[in-house]
Structures are given as C-alpha cells and as structure tokens.
Amino acid sequence: MDNTPFDDRKTIAGPMHATLRHDSAHKHVAGSADYIDDMPEPAGTLHGALGLTDRAHAEILAMDLSEVEATPGVICVLTARDMPHSNDISPSHLDDEPVLADGLVQFHGQPAFAVIAETRDIARRAARLAKITYRDRPHHTDITDALANGAAVVTKPLTLQRGDADAELELAPRRLKGRMRIGGQEHFYLESHIAFAIPGEDDEVTVWSSTQHPSEVQHMVGHVLGVPSNAVTVNVRRMGGGFGGKETQGNQFAVLAAVAAKKLNRAVKFRPDRDEDMTATGKRHDFLVDYDVGFDDEGRIHAVKANYAARCGYSSDLSGPVTDRALFHADSSYFYPHVTLTSQPLKTHTVSNTAYRGFGGPQGMLGGERMIEEIAYAVGKDPLEVRKLNFYGETGSGRDVTPYHQTVEDNIIRRIVAELEASSDYQARRAAIVDDNRTSRIIRKGIALTPVKFGISFTMTAFNQAGALVHVYQDGSIHLNHGGTEMGQGLYTKVAQVLADSFQVDIDRVKITATTTGKVPNTSATAASSGTDLNGMATFDAARQIKERLVAFAAERWQTTPDKISFVANHVKIGEALVPFPDFVKQAYFARVQLSAAGFYKTPKIHWDRNTGRGTPFYYYAYGASVSEVSIDTLTGEYMVDRVDVLHDVGKSLNPAIDIGQIEGGFVQGMGWLTTEELWWDAKGRLRTHAPSTYKIPLASDRPKIFNVKLAEWAENAEKTVGRSKAVGEPPFMLPISVLEALSMAVASVADYRECPRLDAPATPERVLMAVERLRAGKV
Template structure:
C-alpha cells in the first residue's frame, strides 16, 4: 500500500548534501581524516607512446628523501591486471612495453605527496621506440587490430534500398573526444586491517568493481576487501573504470607497508593517464526522396579506442544503438570499428557512445534537408518513429511509445521557431560580420545497461525504534542527486520528514555485487531496490497493526500527520516501538532487476532498453565570421522525465547536461602531438564551458502529464545522459549560420568540435565549393 506524501517523491526537495556543499563541509576522499602515518603515492608515467622498456633504473628514486618504497610490476602480489572486461590487456603496472604516453610504469610511496612528486622525476628509463598508431586514419592505414569485435546491426536490404532510392548522397563526419574534467580528481585511500583485510575509500562510480580488482591484485577473496564512497566531486563516466588503478595501487602499497596510503592525482597526471570520450569518424551513405523521406542508411562508425579494451566495446555498440536517434530507416546497416591506438584507453562518458551516434543521425537529417531545400524540422517530422511498420529499430526492438513528433511540434510552437527563423534569415541578408543560426533537434535515448547482467540493484534499509530510518543502496552520489531521490522514496512510503531519513555512504560491506552508477539507471535500479526494502518493512508493520488493532490492511495508512490505523492515529515512532517489542524485524534488504530486456550481440538483435527517454532542444547562435567565435543566444528545451521524482534536480541535470554537451561539440578539443603526447592536459590548454558560454536566454521545461508507460520507480524516467544530447542543437545552429554564406544551398559539413579554427576552415571550404559551382 502506497500513500502519496506531499514534499516527498514527485516533488522538489533540496539536495540532501546541499548545505554541506555550499559551506565546504561535504567530505571527499582528500578531506577524510588521515590515519596516523598515512603515506602518499604518486605514479611514474611513461614518456613514450609505444616502446619496449630496455631498462628502468629506479635507484635514485628509492634513495630520494621521504621515499618509503617504489612499486613495480614485480611487487604486485596477485594479478597485474585491471581490465574491467576480463580481456587481460590492461596491466596495472607496465612490464615489457608501454603502449601510450602516460601509462603507469611504477609508483612512488613517500611520507608526503611533495616528496613522492619530486622523487618520481628521478627515474632513468631507457626505451626502444616503436611505431605508434595515434588516430583512426593511422589505425586503418596500418591494419591496427580492434580492441573489441565489430558489431553489425541491420534490417532490410540496404544495398537494394540505396540503389532504388530516387536520390542518394554520402559523406563523412568527424566527432572529437572529450575530457571528463571532474572537479575532484582521481583519488583513493587504502587502510590495511587484520587478517588480510583492506578497506578502500575511492572516488569511484563502481564500488564493487573496485573491490573485485583490489582483491585480484592483492590475491585475496572479495570478502577481505571493502570499498566505500560517500560522494564524488563529479565523475561523468570517468570514474566507472578509471578509478580502479589508483585504488589498486594504494591497496598494494598499504599491504606492503602496513600503513594507510593515499593516492590523489594532480590534474596534469590525471588527464595524461586516464581515458576520454571516444572520438569517432563516421561514414554514411543515404538514399532519400525529394520529399525528404529517408529510405536507406548505411553507416560505418569507427572509434579511436586507445591501447586497451576498457569499455570500448559497449561504447561503440551504444553508438550503433543511437545512430538512428529518433528516426526510422526502412533499410539500414550500421557497423562499428573499435580501433586500437597508442593513446589513453578511452572509456565511459555521459551518453556512453550514444551522443556520437546521434550526431551522425542529425548530420544525415541536415544533409537531406539541404539537398531537398526543406526545413530540417520538416525532414525530422517526416522520418520520426511512428506506428505500424515504422516502429522497428535497426536492432529489431519495437518502439512502443514514440512521442518525438509530439515533443517537436510542441517545442516548435512554444519557442516560436518559424517566426524566429524568418527573422534570422532577414538579419543574415544584411549582416556582413555576424551571422545567426537556429536549429531544433530531438533525442530518443535508450535506458538500461546493454550488458544485461548490470541491470540489477540492491538496498538495505533499517528502521530504528525512535522512528528514524537509515538507507544504504548500491548507487553512488556524484552530485546528480541520486541520494536525494532515494530519501524521497522513503519519505513517500513512510510519511516522514527529511530529517528522519539518513543515507549512508555506499559500501560493499552493506550492499554487495553492485552495478556501476551509469547508463542513466541509478534512480531506476536503486530506487526500485530501496522501494522493495521499504515495502517489506512496511508490510510487516501493517500485519502487526492489523493483528493488534483488528483492522483491515487497507485501513492502515502512512501519512505526514502519522500512521492511521482505523480511526486511531499514532506517530511513526510509536508504531516502530511497538513493532520492535513484538519482535518483528524492522530491517530489510531490497532487490530489483529490470524486466523485459534482452540482447544478443551475435545476432545484433534484442530489446536492450527497458524504455526510451525523449526530448527536444532549440538553439539560436551568433557566429563572428572574422574570428570564428560563437555565442549561444537562446536555448529552449522540452524534456521527457516521465513523472519526475524531483523536478528541480531534473531541470538542473538538463541544464548541466546541455552545457556539457554543447562544450563537447564546440570548445573542448583534445590534441595529441606527433609523438603521441597529449598537449591539452590542463585547464590552460583545454577549454570547458565557462559561465559566459551559457545561453543568454535559457528556457527548460519538463513534458507535462507524461508518466512512464513502463513500471519504473513512481513512473519516472532517467535524467542523466539524455539531456547531454541537447547540445547537438548548438552544432546544428552554428552550421545553419555558416550555411547563410551560400544562401542555404549546401550543407556546410561542420565537424566537431566547432572551435573558431574549425568554423573558419568550414567557412572557407563552403565558399570554395560555391565558387566552383558557379564556375
């Protein structure tokens, strides 16, 4: 029995750590009190992209002031492997070879972080350099192997469809990578215990995976290792697998020295050593009609994956899953190429490959719009998933709830798209220096882990005799408000106020075998697990009340003014006390697994997603033709969060996701030199969006009266990754502004990121093509 509680789930409540955040009292790994004698670990990184290690002289390092020990591969007591996908291709510490500039070769453990940082520079390493493959073009030219199998998704006959199409075009789009740039860098603290125990505090999105890998490198069973994380200062996927190395190194050092050891990377080492969002090179071939109907699509999506598999297989798979975005392709073939390179091992990033696939889908729409002379919004509406035979994805999942047309139509009206577009066209006809552009793009984003076994979660809930409640679940808090939503679920079910419910740190000692907090599934999975635990306790309390007061179960209600038992009202505390004295358990675990999903990568078919989240964004920009710089003048977003658990938090996620997505596609550029060294490895050389880069006018709305059709936690929808894709509207709007130079007759073919340099290059290329057309 569920009683809705105003102020709980489905309404806004402040973030459970908001006061701690703004007062500086929220504790992160580096804020934790250090045990007496804590040592500090700093990694020694390779300075070659691909080489054989001829010799590694660390004598001067060991002799440096404050150094307690130096770790190499020979010092790993268990397995020297931290591959999250069990590929045995990712040694914790390099052995015979290094495979990218920044690979960890050794680690210095010293009495202070400064002493370790100074000592690490004293290493004398002799390399025998080997040819390095640094990008997708080189990987293809040199036959570089793939880090994962190539996946093909297809439906219909794409060759026949392309050949029979009245019109056809092909092209290529380059999409850059992205640094996670979390505020809190990678950090871990390991403390040895008795009988081989090891406790690790880690800034990780996946406590169980960290636990398992620490146990593996120590050569111990999982039950001797406990991983804990109260909160992270941002993660965005960069702490799903990339946090493991630092926790493992700290644990080995703690085991060897018998003292607590902390590892906290500085920003340069962090950016040099950790993986990024995958950059893609996508080739497309499209058949269509004069009316803008897409008939066939053939795409090859190649990704720079780095030196090890990491999560590149699932990432490139998900890029294929979203290469249709919200559109139905009658005949389609999508193929991935996850290519091995001598660069950082690219990894999870908000959207997990989906945004790259969606950028390609929107380029296809843009190409067809320019080729036919139609408004891109009209082309989008003509091709969205619908009903009947137009609802089957390339991976043969039926889209049962497509609302893209509804959202697009509503946003077109609400943001006055047509009138603004006409006004922008008029402005551009007389403006010599500044050109304006506008674009409106949708998103359809699948929600679930495509690794089916990850779609499960556990929770542990305790009710104490004073009526207060403690909650623990397998999800991690990285600022997104997951813990707040879990509190709201408990408040709603028990009729309590926020001060009566406490979320504790996520720990493998309370909830084992957790899934990563990723794939936008944190609230879906953990919310249902918490609800399961709460309702087990609640049902016991109801049974007790029925037996004691002789009422029917439906006459027991948990409300803000107390627990109603028939005509009697008592406080939750009073009922909990009586239940305890009746020797009824007030503690329970909870569990949830996502229903309906299945996926067979061998056939490229299945239902990998429980449901889809939808939305649309309209972006208006101004572009300076002299400098290539742009400003985002206005953004309107209409987003589908189902029955939102917390509208304020969800709107905040949408705003932040949009800005991060726009940054990826405009200002954030990763650059490696010819030797394979990342040159954009600090805030001075890598530009994330600043306050001045935000939209001048920013309107965000949640779609009204749109509960999830599937049985999720209170019919909500995930709001983590889908809003990131709204940034695509900015890239399309910049392209629209550039297109005005040729009177909108040709697709500018703008790649990402649309930095000022790339915008100017695209401007010149468009003008050259226009001159060639006119002779």
C-alpha cells in the same frame, strides 16, 4: 494498504515528486562537504605518485629507479613485479590492461611504476628522477592513422541490420555519402581520481575510492592482491563529479593504494594532480563516421549504411559496449526502412578511452543528425521538416522498429517537438534570421531544432539489478544504504524521497549513509542513467517488506484487518485512530517485529543477443528537444549562443528542481563537447591538451544568454518505474546538438544555404572560420 511505488495512487501525497533541495547542496556551496581528501589521515599515512612513461609505443629495455629510491622520504617503489597475484585490471576481463607497464609502453604517459613516500610532494618529485631506456616502435594515435595502418580492433565489432540496405541504396531516387569526425572529451570532474587504503588484519583492506562502481574496485583490488572479495571493503560517500570517468578508471589508483598499504602495513593515499589525471586516464571516444544514405525528393530516408570507427586506445576497457551503444543511437529519432550499421573499435597508442555521459550514444546520435542535415540541404528544406518526415511512427504503423529490432512503443517525440516548436516561436524566428542574414555583412545567425530519443538500461543485462538495505530504528528514524553512488547528481536525495514516501514520513527522518560493499554487495555501476530507477526500486522493495510486517503487527495488535491500516503524514492510521510513526515503531519493536530488510530489484522485459544484433536492450526511452539560436562572426569564427529553449521528458519527475539542474548541466557539458573541448595529440603521441591552460571547458560566460528549460509535465512513464519517472542523467547531454546545427546554418548562409557545411565536432571558432572560408571559395 497501498504498496505500489508506481504513483497510480490518487489520494496519498508524500515527499516523492516534491521540489526538494539536494541533500548536500548547502555543503557544496559552503565548502563543508567531505571528500576523500578531507578525511583525517591516520598517523603514518603515506602518499603515492605515478611514474609516467614518455613514449607512445616502445619496449622498456631498462628502468633505473635508483635515484627515485634514494630520495629522502621515499619508502618504496612499486613495479609490475610487485603486484602480488595479477598485474591486470581489465574491466572486460581480456587481460589487456596492466596496473603498471611491464616491458611494453602502449601510450604516452602510461604508468610504469609508483612511488610511495612520506609526503605527496616527495613522491611526485621523486617519480621524475627515473631513467628509462626505450626501443621505440611505430605508433598511431589518430583514427585515420589507425585505419591506414590496418590497426587491430580492441574488441569484437557489432553489426546491426534490418532489410537490405545495399539493394535499397541502389534503388533510392537520391543518394549521398559523407564523413564526419566527432571529437572526444575530457571528463574534467572537479575532484580528480583519489584512493585511500587502510590495511586490516590478515588479508583485509578497506579502500575509500572516488568511484562510480564500488563492487568493481572491490573485485579488482581482490584480484590483484589475490584475496577474496569478502576481504576488501570499498566505501564511497560522494564524488566531486564522475560523468563516467570514474566507472573503471579509478581501479588503478585503488589497487596501487591497496597493494602499498598491505605491503607496508600503513595507510596509503593516491591523488594525482590534474595534468597526471588527464594524461593517464581515459576519455570520451572520438569517432569517424562514414555514411551512405538513400532518400527521395521529399527527404524521406529509404536506406542507411554507416560505419562508426572509434579511437579506443591501447586496451578494451569499455570500448565494446560504448561502440555498441553508438550504433543503438545512430537512428536518433528516425525510422530507417533498410539499414546496416557497423562498429569499428580501433586500437590506438593512446590512453584507453572509457565511459562518458551518454556512453557512445551522443556520437551515434550526432552521426544520425548529420545525415538528416545533409538530406535537408540536398532537397532544399529546413532540416526540421526533414526530421518530422522521418520520425518513428506510432506503434503498429510499420515505422516503429529500430535497427536492433526493438519496437518503439512509447514514442512521444512528435508531441515534444511540436510543443517546443510552438512555444519557442521557432518558425517566426527562423524566418527573421534568414531575412537578417541577407543584409548582415559580418554577423550571421543560425537556428536549429533537434530531437533526443535515448534508450535507458545497461546493455549488459546483468548490470540491470540493484540492492538496498533499510533499517527502521526504535525512535522512528530510518537508515538507508543502497548500491548507488552520489556524484552530485542528486541520487541520494531522490532515493531518500522514495523511502520517505513509502513510509509517509518527512524526508528529514531518513539518513542515507556512504555507499559500501560491506552493506550492499554486488552493486552495478552508477551509470547508464539507471541509478534512480534501480536503487529507487530496490529501496521501495525493502520498505515494502518492513511495511508488510508492520501491518501484520498492527492488525493483530488492534484486532483489525490490513485494509484498515495505512501510513499517512508521519502517522499510522489504524481504523479511525492515528498513531504517531515513532510511537508505532517502538511498539512494533517491543512486539519483536523485524524492522530491517534488504531490498532487491531487476529490470524486467529486457534481453539482448549481441551475436544476432536483435533484442530489447532498453526498458524505455527518454525524449527531449531543444532549439538553439547562435550568432557567428564571419571574420574571426567567434560565436555566441544567444538563446536556448528546451523541453524535456523525465516522466513524472521525482524532483523537478534536481531534474532541471541535470538538464541545464548536461546541456552545457554537451555544448562544451560540441564547440570548445578539443583533445590534441602531437606527432610523438603526447596529449598536449592536459590542463585547464590548454583544454577549454565552458565557462559561465559561455552559457546561453537566454536559457529556457521546461519539463514535459504531461509525460508519464508507461513502464512501472519508481513514481512513473524517467532517467535524466544522460539524455539531456544530446540536446545541444541543436547548437552545432545552428552554427552550421549560420555558416551555410554565406553560400545562400546551397551546401551543407559539414562541420566536424568540436566546432571551435577555428573550424567555423575555416568552414566559412571554404564555402566562400566554393570548396565544400
């Protein structure tokens, strides 16, 4: 019997690696997929709304809620004092994130109370009737303001160091310093945050939450209510998008719904509208990167020293690991012989920023690519040539160790880049663009090829584990439950493929049920691109246990040896006999064979010591590269993305259709971050880009006019992941760095490529136009 999930098999074919549609694709298109707000509401269901404050930093001197409470249809109003056991939901356990503000407002829009009413409309209208008296305090909302005012850090900074960067910077033949501002990003999931709580007997409560981390919601609800985790059940069937925004930010809504439900003994639902959601929940961290790089006349890096300061908001949330991961990816795909990298997670009077696809990695990588671009302009080379010169070398080359002292053992970036350079006809197109820019008066073009190297695993080692529960029923149908959550990324489909492949049955025989803490406990967040890696392996482990029992049964029943028994194409082959899978399972049931198993998996090889800045935080790396070609209007700053070519490494793809969809979606979302999605706070600390009318995500018309996406079909994970596949959720997000660099080249053409335009992100048309005018005026 073949028990390996690593796809070292040569003869057995199954659902794994097949191009299968997403299990809910037809439901998404038809609008029939059930989300929490589609669930039938029990009689008497109440609705909640947040009472938001309107100061960035202030003491609450008085809060008059009498008009709120007097509104017809209002059942009760909750404040911090109504939290039964604790008013804290800090995921970092630093006791710095109140459920409701208690005497101190720390960002504009921070919830200070919650209204529970007969209808959602009544609750929202009543919430606006509060009269709050404040004593204002000084506030700083921007990174530069925070630095100028000596702002505290929300969590301990990190330093990564190898060699002697200071000494080598002094010795380097050439040296440059610079600063880059990298903007944040709103998650803009289609389904806003929502939680629905139903009280149970005694201390029990059941919560349906749109969350990527059901076990954390379970813990937070129990913590605030003062009940053990076994009293709280959290269910998640699917989310309408998450992107990291539902890793911790759903805690507040779930907790408030549960507190109100237990207090009133009625079902309670919280669903904020888009403005409230964008105002009161965290976003991608924006960064200010200061870099100092030494290099030679060829463009080869000798030393790097960089500081990554981040706007973290008023509380720690996940800012520690986010800023850590930014440093882990500040090397991008390049070897730094001597390096010192530091993080600066700054406290600001803004909503607490949180996880977002890439989890700080994109910001770190973008800073690294800016250094390469600066060097290229300084030495007068195509940035691609400088990239190639500085790539990590092969294992044992002496150029294979990261700033955190992990050896890069699976480096395929040179092959990825070489193949894409050839297939996209990069060199000829770049030469044509340079030639065209010499004569074009208004429209200028740019092209860039950028690489991606992204580490896969949670840097919090304990999160690298997963469980799964598999039942095989008498009729041969299979039930699967695991700790991962489905947010549209196809996780359920991929894990079902793994299970169907293990038993060699059609995937239609497998049913995945809603993620629930009542079946699989202590789940990790579906994040860090590890959902399939972890849950797929846990599912395989459960199938392995059941198969071993079935093989032992068959060997005894048919008087043969285990090596004569295999699972093939909806049958079990016993010697030369083929027994249909349902018939075989029924016989096993009557022989009292256990047909259920709990599987478990923990990622091997990884360890990380944050105090020393050394370890192996990543199990493996995912690679990719993209070429982007753009056109800009030098009179207005408007631009178009004319063509994009992508070659991406997903190992041996579990499902090429889903993987390509993830790459395309990640690219467009990343392009939005780098070009159009701008967060803006006014002088009073109010987020002014808090709705679709003021915040511009990419539209269908913004997609690349030509969009060629290919998988590196020859790639295979060197590590024993499920099916030798690689993660695909986050790595593609960084591919559109090539769009920003192409825009930069187009801008640089107005000054004959003599200066690096130093475009900040997002490179909105306004910023592009200002950069053009700056270069034309000779002011860089």
